[in-house]
Amino acid sequence: MKNNNPIGLFDSGIGGTTICTEVIKLLPHENTMFLADQKYAPYGIKTQQEIIDLSIKNVSYLVENNCKLVIVACNTATTNAIEALRSTFEIPIIGIEPAIKPAALQTKTSKIGVLATKGTITSDFFSSKIKLYPEVEIIEQIGYNLVNLIETGQLHSQEIKDLLKEYLTPMVEKGIDTLVLGCTHYPYLTPMIQEIIPNTIRIIDSGEAVAKQTKKLLIEHSILNQQTEEGIHTYYTNINPTILQSFTPLGSIVEQCDF
Numbered sequence: 419m420k421n422n423n424p425i426g427l428f429d430s431g432i433g434g435t436t437i438c439t440e441v442i443k444l445l446p447h448e449n450t451m452f453l454a455d456q457k458y459a460p461y462g463i464k465t466q467q468e469i470i471d472l473s474i475k476n477v478s479y480l481v482e483n484n485c486k487l488v489i490v491a492c493n494t495a496t497t498n499a500i501e502a503l504r505s506t507f508e509i510p511i512i513g514i515e516p517a518i519k520p521a522a523l524q525t526k527t528s529k530i531g532v533l534a535t536k537g538t539i540t541s542d543f544f545s546s547k548i549k550l551y552p553e554v555e556i557i558e559q560i561g562y563n564l565v566n567l568i569e570t571g572q573l574h575s576q577e578i579k580d581l582l583k584e585y586l587t588p589m590v591e592k593g594i595d596t597l598v599l600g601c602t603h604y605p606y607l608t609p610m611i612q613e614i615i616p617n618t619i620r621i622i623d624s625g626e627a628v629a630k631q632t633k634k635l636l637i638e639h640s641i642l643n644q645q646t647e648e649g650i651h652t653y654y655t656n657i658n659p660t661i662l663q664s665f666t667p668l669g670s671i672v673e674q675c676d677f
Contacts, residue, residue, distance in 0.1 A: 421643050424487030425470065425632065428453040428476040430461040431569045432665045433603030434491025435653070436515065439667075440625035441632055443487070448523070448636075448643045450609055453677060454662050456656040460565040461494040462535025462601075473499035478506055479677040482676060483584040486641045489512060489632060493601050493624075494537035497544050510635045515547060516600035517622045522551040524594045524620060529555045531589035531619075534600025536560045559585045559591055565603050571661050579610055586614050606665075 425445075427438050431454050434563070438452050453476050457459075461469050473495045480488050487510045490503065498511035503511050503604055516538065519529045539558050548556050567578045589597065597619055601604055604624045636642040640672045643649070652671040655662045664671045 420486055422449065422645060423486040423641075424449040424451040424476075424485045426451050426453070426480030426488040428455060428473075428480065428488070428495075429489040429492040429602055430454075430472075430494065431456045431565065431603065432458040432662050433565065433568070433577040433601060433606075434664045435491075435662075436602050436605040436623070437489060437491040437625050437628050438645050438651070440629040442667075443651065444626075445633055445643075445649075447637075447645050447649055449649045450651045451480060452482060452491075452651070452653045455652065455677075456569060456662070457656040459569050460535065461492060461498075462537035462565060464537065465547070466541075469495055469498040470502045473503055473504060475488060476587065476677065477503055477511070477677075478538060481509065485509070485567060487512070487577050487632065489628060489636060491602055491628075494541075496533050497541035500543070512604060512628060512631055512640055514624050514628055516544065516565065516598050517627065518547050518551060518556070518598060520627070521596040521598050521622050522554045524622075525554060527593050529545045529557065529594045529596075531557045531559065531586070531594040531597045532600050533559050533561050533585060533597065535565060536562070538600050545673045557594060559589060561585060561601060563606065564607070565601065567580060568603050568606060569661065571607060571664075578607070580612055582607060583614050585610065588618050590615055590619070594619060594621045596622060606659070609632060621669050
């Protein structure tokens with residue numbers, strides 16, 4: 419039955435596991451298949467065409483493995499490749515974008531900080547989104563090297579703490595009251611971010627909204643899984659799986675494969 423087929427997700431690395439976690443939380447009976455394209459991470463420094471080609475490669479693999487819906491669990495891939503993916507594949511495809519809209523609705527100072535990769539911030543897609551909110555001052559900061567440090571197992575390093583302080587302090591000084599995490603890797607940095615910024619600043623990411631959109635599309639396409647047992651969750655990477663394993667729930671299937 420197609421309803422029992424997995425939801426597919428991909429990211430340039432482990433960041434998209436934050437989205438996968440939210441999907442599993444909201445839809446515990448769904449099966450999932452996650453690809454961490456770590457061999458080619460990070461996407462944020464690549465050209466748009468390179469990102470499109472890698473994204474098509476990943477979605478092709480998920481489709482070949484009977485995924486019924488695909489979540490592009492990567493802000494950079496979404497902002498650079500979502501249109502190409504939707505014109506190439508017939509199955510429903512959900513993208514991730516920085517949560518500018520909820521931040522704009524919640525800010526009291528009309529000043530929002532956005533921490534994201536270069537690939538996201540310099541994309542036409544991102545530019546078109548921020549133009550929708552001319553009444554809000556959006557302070558952008560590229561998170562240089564953050565993804566690379568997370569991907570190489572340095573999540574709790576002093577270097578990553580120093581970079582966060584360098585990136586966030588100017589935003590705080592400019593009076594932001596809302597911080598958008600515009601990369602699916604960045605929610606793993608939330609505890610460190612909270613140590614740097616005042617607790618009055620609200621931190622927003624896209625995970626919960628994406629999970630809700632996934633449920634909505636599954637219902638609309640009549641492909642919601644009707645099973646009553648817990649879903650099976652498989653994670654694949656194209657490098658050594660040790661780092662990915664440390665970001666997945668206990669009992670998950672984590673394997674290395676070529677894609």
